[in-house]
Amino acid sequence: MSEPKIVDARGSFCPGPLMELIAAMKEVDVGDEVEVLSTDEGSANDVPEWLDKVGHELVENFQEDGVYHIRARKAK
């Protein structure tokens, strides 16, 4: 499996980590993974909510040293 594409959205309030992820998802192939790094607490909820609605897969979601690591796999 190839390494995930990293979206470093730390310190982002605008346009926001989820918007960065949405833009990144358009650029990768089905099956590829994208990992968002975010310091925005809302992202830990926003991102899984969007992935669920669109139908992509949430691979993992954890916090380490104040940074959320949210990894998703493009499903379609």
Next chain:
Amino acid sequence: MKKILIVGGGMGGTILANNLARRLRKELDNGDVKLTMLSASDQHMYQPGLLYVAFGKVMPDELYRDQASLLEPGIEFHVDPVASFNLDGNQVATASGKTYDYDYIAIATGSQAKPDNIPGLMENCNHVYTEEAALKTWEALSSFEGGKVAVVTGVPHKCPMVPLEVTFMMHDYFQERGLLDKVQLHYTYPIGRLHSLVNVGKWAQKEFDRLGITYETLFNMKEVDGDKKQVHSEEGTTVDYDLLIGIPPHKGMETIEDNELGTSGWIPTDRATLNVEGHENAFVLGDTTNLPISKAGSTAHYEAEVVGENLAAMVKKGRRVRDYDGKVFCFIEAGKDRATFASFNYTTPPDPQPPTETVHWFKLAYNKLYWNSVRGLL
């Protein structure tokens, strides 16, 4: 002699050039520094003014100045866009076939709307990101006699306040024309709230509820069916429209992609120093960075001041003096005569206050003051 090369004559490049010319006046006059700007156009446009063109409030010719007239004496200006970058060799080649070498380079080539990236969007939406499109939007709004107006937003896009501003301004525009009871304004947004900034989203939701503007979140455009007048989302929902206002997705410029400087034309940038990652003598500013902050004029402005201060210190004393803290300031038009603003940085989110007429008039004043701002005076 130290050679500083600025690529791009938009807001970021122009403020930087003028800032440096003032800080390095003696060095420029002595011939110790050479400051060169390469741009794709001899004209400079105040892009935020296009929003007002769409409502017939400003004519396009009010938005342009000759680029050369905005530059401090001593800045060498060429209308000759860069075709290829050699950051390892400290050299660029231009469209005319010339080469320029440098000691320091700042890249501020900007971004462009790409409505053609969403099937059907370019043919069917009205937007405000080119002069031609803004005039077409004015025609569409002024001839509209009622029905459903849908606002759809792509990512990433320039100036995150525009989806809200255009919606509020349409509300007051149709009210002024006595049409509001025949118009349904429907706002959509890509994420799970009305704006990416939490506080702005909360404020906008209250305003929309008060004004009767309907909304749908988690709506990412997949395609537009112009025959059926429908927009389909990635999430599987559909919005009908009689008039479609689009905030198209944006990309960086082709020359950045063609030279493999960054995906989609966004150059990987150090968030504090604004260096091109891996190149200590190369800087990026404005829309050209890949930083996860607003692609907005004020971002370019604050970044240009940091790069200007640092570059001048490096030339004079061999070291930089400050970091960029992510500062952004956005006006938010909340109708035809009310506005508020959002000010924030990497660590402090915005807290928009209720809109006032005073802030609206200050925004209109800023539209004129811009020409002093871009000269580096404000």
